[in-house]
Amino acid sequence: MTDRIRRFLRDVDPPTPFLVVDLEVVGQRYADLREALPVAEVFYAVKANPAREILEVLARAGSNFDVASPAEIDAVLNVGVGAERLSYGNTIKKERDIAYAYTHGVRLFAFDSEAELEKLARSAPGARVFCRVLVDNSGADWPLSRKFGCDPEMARSLLLRAQALGLEPYGVAFHVGSQQTVLERWNSALGVAADLFQALEKDGVTLHMVNLGGGLPARYAREVEGVSGYAHAIMTAVTQHFGNYFPRFFIEPGRYIVGDAGMIQAEVVLVSRKAAEDLKRWVYLDIGRFGGLAETEGEAIKYRIGCDAGSGADRTRPMGPVIIAGPTCDSADVLYEKTPYELPLDLAPGDKVQIHATGAYTTTYSSVGFNGFEPLRAYFI
Amino acid sequence: MTDRIRRFLRDVDPPTPFLVVDLEVVGQRYADLREALPVAEVFYAVKANPAREILEVLARAGSNFDVASPAEIDAVLNVGVGAERLSYGNTIKKERDIAYAYTHGVRLFAFDSEAELEKLARSAPGARVFCRVLVDNSGADWPLSRKFGCDPEMARSLLLRAQALGLEPYGVAFHVGSQQTVLERWNSALGVAADLFQALEKDGVTLHMVNLGGGLPARYAREVEGVSGYAHAIMTAVTQHFGNYFPRFFIEPGRYIVGDAGMIQAEVVLVSRKAAEDLKRWVYLDIGRFGGLAETEGEAIKYRIGCDAGSGADRTRPMGPVIIAGPTCDSADVLYEKTPYELPLDLAPGDKVQIHATGAYTTTYSSVGFNGFEPLRAYFI
Numbered sequence: 001m002t003d004r005i006r007r008f009l010r011d012v013d014p015p016t017p018f019l020v021v022d023l024e025v026v027g028q029r030y031a032d033l034r035e036a037l038p039v040a041e042v043f044y045a046v047k048a049n050p051a052r053e054i055l056e057v058l059a060r061a062g063s064n065f066d067v068a069s070p071a072e073i074d075a076v077l078n079v080g081v082g083a084e085r086l087s088y089g090n091t092i093k094k095e096r097d098i099a100y101a102y103t104h105g106v107r108l109f110a111f112d113s114e115a116e117l118e119k120l121a122r123s124a125p126g127a128r129v130f131c132r133v134l135v136d137n138s139g140a141d142w143p144l145s146r147k148f149g150c151d152p153e154m155a156r157s158l159l160l161r162a163q164a165l166g167l168e169p170y171g172v173a174f175h176v177g178s179q180q181t182v183l184e185r186w187n188s189a190l191g192v193a194a195d196l197f198q199a200l201e202k203d204g205v206t207l208h209m210v211n212l213g214g215g216l217p218a219r220y221a222r223e224v225e226g227v228s229g230y231a232h233a234i235m236t237a238v239t240q241h242f243g244n245y246f247p248r249f250f251i252e253p254g255r256y257i258v259g260d261a262g263m264i265q266a267e268v269v270l271v272s273r274k275a276a277e278d279l280k281r282w283v284y285l286d287i288g289r290f291g292g293l294a295e296t297e298g299e300a301i302k303y304r305i306g307c308d309a310g311s312g313a314d315r316t317r318p319m320g321p322v323i324i325a326g327p328t329c330d331s332a333d334v335l336y337e338k339t340p341y342e343l344p345l346d347l348a349p350g351d352k353v354q355i356h357a358t359g360a361y362t363t364t365y366s367s368v369g370f371n372g373f374e375p376l377r378a379y380f381i
Numbered sequence: 382m383t384d385r386i387r388r389f390l391r392d393v394d395p396p397t398p399f400l401v402v403d404l405e406v407v408g409q410r411y412a413d414l415r416e417a418l419p420v421a422e423v424f425y426a427v428k429a430n431p432a433r434e435i436l437e438v439l440a441r442a443g444s445n446f447d448v449a450s451p452a453e454i455d456a457v458l459n460v461g462v463g464a465e466r467l468s469y470g471n472t473i474k475k476e477r478d479i480a481y482a483y484t485h486g487v488r489l490f491a492f493d494s495e496a497e498l499e500k501l502a503r504s505a506p507g508a509r510v511f512c513r514v515l516v517d518n519s520g521a522d523w524p525l526s527r528k529f530g531c532d533p534e535m536a537r538s539l540l541l542r543a544q545a546l547g548l549e550p551y552g553v554a555f556h557v558g559s560q561q562t563v564l565e566r567w568n569s570a571l572g573v574a575a576d577l578f579q580a581l582e583k584d585g586v587t588l589h590m591v592n593l594g595g596g597l598p599a600r601y602a603r604e605v606e607g608v609s610g611y612a613h614a615i616m617t618a619v620t621q622h623f624g625n626y627f628p629r630f631f632i633e634p635g636r637y638i639v640g641d642a643g644m645i646q647a648e649v650v651l652v653s654r655k656a657a658e659d660l661k662r663w664v665y666l667d668i669g670r671f672g673g674l675a676e677t678e679g680e681a682i683k684y685r686i687g688c689d690a691g692s693g694a695d696r697t698r699p700m701g702p703v704i705i706a707g708p709t710c711d712s713a714d715v716l717y718e719k720t721p722y723e724l725p726l727d728l729a730p731g732d733k734v735q736i737h738a739t740g741a742y743t744t745t746y747s748s749v750g751f752n753g754f755e756p757l758r759a760y761f762i
Binding site: 045046047050067068069070071072075089090091092093094095112113114115116119134145146147148149150151153154267269270271272273274275276282284286290294297325327328329330331332333334337348349350363364365366367368369370371372373374375 | 426427428431449450456472473475476495515526534650653654657663667675706708709710712714715718729730731748750752756
């Protein structure tokens with residue numbers, strides 16, 4: 001917790017639940033990444049947190065933006081960013097959304113299928129397009145399905161097809177998985193990309209860009225490598241696979257930029273046991289899976305949770321095991337049942353808890369009003 | 382699909398995705414349930430779909446309402462329903478929300494823990510309270526965790542404690558699980574309830590009500606028993622366990638009342654394969670898990686999906702296996718990958734698909750704007 005957030009809790013302390021984001025951390029994370037990996041052009045993944053305040057900080061810092069929909073395009077253009085700094089990274093686009101983007105000046109688009117290329121050729125003629133390829137992402141906390149990307153052999157033929165359709169085959173993209181902590185994954189993925197560059201060169205097509213996707217972590221329950229470790233792994237792999245000829249490298253951090261910048265304050269609604277002899281208590285918070293903590297599905301993201309508002313008092317309070325759940329009447333609205341969590345034995349209804357590193361993928365995931373609970377409010381300081 | 386919905390698709394046909402709800406079905410389902418199970422007083426579970434239009438139909442028909450939060454209380458009172466027709470069925474309530482309900486006239490509250498009883502005693506003095514007990518709900522499509530309820534032994538002592546605190550111990554509640562199709566579950570749950578009635582009677586406390594919860598199904602991919610089968614099972618079990626002395630029975634249908642009344646129309650955004658030799662196609666729709674289809678988590682609810690707007694043409698079109706996914710950049714936004722689904726081989730971007738029996742647990746689950754996609758719109762006809 002930053003000093004600025006601690007002061008906000010002390011001086012403002014709005015009704016729970018809410019997210020508070022320290023914008024200085026956002027700016028610092030962007031600067032850290034640029035310093036650690038100067039070779040990469042940063043495209044902030046707007047979906048992680050599309051708040052205007054965050055976009056403004058990153059726009060001023062010089063970031064580019066990865067967008068997923070017309071509404072995200074509008075959000076970025078509305079803070080004064082030129083369309084040349086946007087990449088439409090969603091491989092699944094309605095043709096009218098492609099046309100919308102093109103009309104507003106976007107000239108860089110992702111794809112992973114022939115049907116998408118045909119839409120792009122019709123509604124974004126001449127645009128730069130990059131193909132997302134499937135790579136191994138075992139080892140990620142929020143593992144990816146095969147939903148995005150195609151196999152490298154298909155990518156090769158689709159990039160040729162793009163040229164035939166009058167588009168500019170510009171590069172390849174991959175995503176090693178969010179919270180990816182196995183550095184070798186970057187190496188094998190970059191190997192796939194380099195092979196595609198060489199194969200296309202033989203076909204007479206020169207690619208210019210490798211999109212490294214996201215995957216840089218925020219700090220949840222486990223400690224993770226600092227960004228310099230990632231940067232080193234990426235640069236080593238880049239050098240190994242691309243030698244002296246460097247294409248452009250794009251990177252699309254979302255969680256890394258805003259995750260640690262935010263903290264959710266929630267309130268304990270109830271502490272109970274199901275039977276007199278139960279060892280574990282159930283702790284019910286006023287935020288759950290449908291109020292912003294969707295990424296606890298399958299207990300995938302294990303947020304750090306404290307009760308001392310950053311005072312350090314938790315370290316000396318007697319603690320006991322708990323199951324943590326949300327406030328809705330939905331029995332699936334349980335945050336942590338298998339993952340061992342401990343909270344103070346004297347925890348009681350009305351106590352405040354802090355859920356750390358929640359700046360990314362929380363506000364926009366929250367439901368419009370499930371069980372009548374309003375969406376997560378957010379404050380930017 | 383009803384004729385009225387078919388006409389709506391033909392004549393109005395708004396941009397996708399949207400939910401359309403046939404209010405005649407809502408009214409009919411309520412009437413069917415009253416006829417099949419006249420012994421039970423119906424409390425509509427507002428969380429299933431809190432739309433004003435639905436509340437109005439049910440209010441006119443004479444329904445009572447099960448609410449989960451102050452916002453749901455407001456929604457029901459706002460259609461002219463008296464507070465005596467409300468049950469605050471959430472066992473997890475902030476004390477200020479209890480006070481809000483009490484101030485607005487609500488006098489019936491659920492609980493499952495001592496801490497909740499203490500809040501109720503302070504902020505809803507003298508109110509009727511009922512204890513939710515844990516029962517076996519294996520066999521349900523959307524199985525319940527142990528989040529709600531306590532074991533029967535604890536329920537007994539809590540109901541005594543309620544009396545000591547000046548509350549009126551009114552009855553017991555259970556929930557056999559949503560989409561519960563194993564009729565024996567009702568029998569064993571009612572046995573637990575009857576045992577509690579007898580045990581409390583020995584303690585000098587007469588209970589008056591059994592809350593049967595929800596669990597009545599909508600029609601998804603599998604055919605399920607009609608409501609008369611459930612009603613018969615419930616009445617048989619009631620007679621067996623309660624003999625000639627019948628307490629009041631409350632039932633809290635949500636899905637049963639509004640599930641089948643609604644249909645989502647969506648659009649195919651993309652059809653693709655990941656490699657040239659793949660057997661299964663990926664079909665991407667403009668609605669997914671974060672746009673209203675949250676209950677496809679773990680492929681629990683298997684919605685019926687068609688592409689012929691109810692014309693029957695699907696029965697003669699050549700079909701092939703598909704994986705069905707949503708439109709966001711979230712790789713977890715996959716609807717059906719393991720469950721075998723087939724869609725027409727000539728399916729193409731821009732085609733409309735109908736997702737049936739989606740009137741319940743869709744609109745309010747949808748995210749406020751994940752990836753920049755707006756919440757699910759709904760039309761009531």
